[in-house]
Amino acid sequence: MRGGAYITGDTALAAIVLWNSGFFDTASIAAVLDCREDAVDRTLREARETARRSKAATPPMRRAA
DSSP: OOOOSOOOHHHHHHHHHHHHHTSOOHHHHHHHHTSOHHHHHHHHHHHHHHHHHHHHHSOOOOOOO
16 A cells, blocks of 8 residues: 555546445545545545535526526
């Protein structure tokens, strides 16, 4: 197993894609990506929080009259 407490870049993106597929748990993703499970969990939590903040900050679209 490699890596520290964080995963970044393509590895983080791969973790998010695998998680969103619904077929993998954090332990399986960590095994596939050869990283720590807590790093996968941290990345997924951060991605959810970022998406939540982004959605909250986006003003609603107005319909054309």
